[in-house]
Amino acid sequence: MTQGVGVAGIYVRDQDEALAFYVEKLGFEVHTDAKNGDYRWLTVQYPGQDGFQLGLFRPQAPLVDDATIEAFNQSIAKGAMPPLVLVVDDCRAAYDRFNAQGVEFTQEPVARFGSVDASFRDPSGNGWKLIQAR
Amino acid sequence: MVGNKPERAGQDPQLLRRLLRAKDRMDAASHEEWPVDQLASVSGVSEAHFARSFKEAFGVPPHRYLLTRRIEKATALLRDTDLTITDIAFQTGWSSLGTFGRIFRDITGKAPGEFRADDQAARHELELVPHCFVSAARRPDLKIAVSEKRRQESGDNGDGSNQQEIP
Numbered sequence: 001m002t003q004g005v006g007v008a009g010i011y012v013r014d015q016d017e018a019l020a021f022y023v024e025k026l027g028f029e030v031h032t033d034a035k036n037g038d039y040r041w042l043t044v045q046y047p048g049q050d051g052f053q054l055g056l057f058r059p060q061a062p063l064v065d066d067a068t069i070e071a072f073n074q075s076i077a078k079g080a081m082p083p084l085v086l087v088v089d090d091c092r093a094a095y096d097r098f099n100a101q102g103v104e105f106t107q108e109p110v111a112r113f114g115s116v117d118a119s120f121r122d123p124s125g126n127g128w129k130l131i132q133a134r
Numbered sequence: 135m136v137g138n139k140p141e142r143a144g145q146d147p148q149l150l151r152r153l154l155r156a157k158d159r160m161d162a163a164s165h166e167e168w169p170v171d172q173l174a175s176v177s178g179v180s181e182a183h184f185a186r187s188f189k190e191a192f193g194v195p196p197h198r199y200l201l202t203r204r205i206e207k208a209t210a211l212l213r214d215t216d217l218t219i220t221d222i223a224f225q226t227g228w229s230s231l232g233t234f235g236r237i238f239r240d241i242t243g244k245a246p247g248e249f250r251a252d253d254q255a256a257r258h259e260l261e262l263v264p265h266c267f268v269s270a271a272r273r274p275d276l277k278i279a280v281s282e283k284r285r286q287e288s289g290d291n292g293d294g295s296n297q298q299e300i301p
Contacts, residue, residue, distance in 0.1 A: 013147060070144065077150035078191055079157070083267055106158040113265055121158070125151050129264055 007043060009055025010084065011076050013124040015042050018056040021122050025101040028054070046086075077125045084128045091116035091132035145191055152177040153191045156184075157199065164203035165227035170196070198276050205241050206273040208234070212250040219246045240284045241274045
């Protein structure tokens with residue numbers, strides 16, 4: 001793939017915590033982890049999905065001002081950030097695997113609309129839908 | 135937030151994350167009763183603190199939020215299943231069919247049966263959107279109490295005599 005979305009990021013409250021969650025619990029792999037002073041460009045990839053990186057970023061100065069940082073941190077913690085969808089071959093198997101890792105599920109797998117879906121949150125509060133590929 | 139007070143920027147994100155957990159619990163089982171002490175303990179705050187903090191965080195008091203989720207679920211069941219209205223009322227947490235019908239109408243402007251007929255007549259092209267997002271987008275936006283909404287619509291200037299029992 002040469003064209004298309006390469007990186008899309010989410011905001012997290014703590015990048016170390018997010019890294020541990022996405023890599024150790026969900027099985028993502030680190031793509032780039034580059035620090036420059038206080039700034040850290042951190043992206044992960046779903047195994048086998050080479051064309052796309054998920055950025056795990058922190059709202060931070062000097063890119064945004066303090067009041068905006070505070071507003072983002074509140075929005076993240078309230079679960080008010082945009083929807084995220086993780087597609088898997090087998091939702092129940094992924095649920096069992098993630099649940100055993102201590103992932104915070106907000107909805108157990110439900111079969112409907114010709115698929116199976118569940119919901120979980122990352123430690124920051126970002127909500128993921130876990131959907132079985134049709 | 136009103137004004138710009140740098141010394142107090144609003145609610146602590148750690149508290150908000152715990153309040154979100156209480157909201158998630160209601161989302162997962164909106165047919166349950168959810169007494170305040172139970173929600174408060176999910177969030178690790180006192181009962182007195184909980185309702186105020188929840189409203190500040192999410193814009194509605196916890197039990198009104200629960201009501202919007204029940205109505206959202208009822209509308210989805212009306213749309214997507216052939217369950218009877220009685221079954222839907224009980225499945226979504228009401229113990230009285232009459233109360234369900236009345237509150238449903240107060241909130242959506244239509245009786246449950248009417249809502250079902252209208253919605254099925256106008257099918258939307260939403261099959262490609264994960265259903266929970268469609269459902270959430272159609273959640274009733276209850277900025278005022280149901281009793282207040284009812285009073286406004288009936289032109290009643292409100293002596294408060296009929297507003298027991300409704301969050």
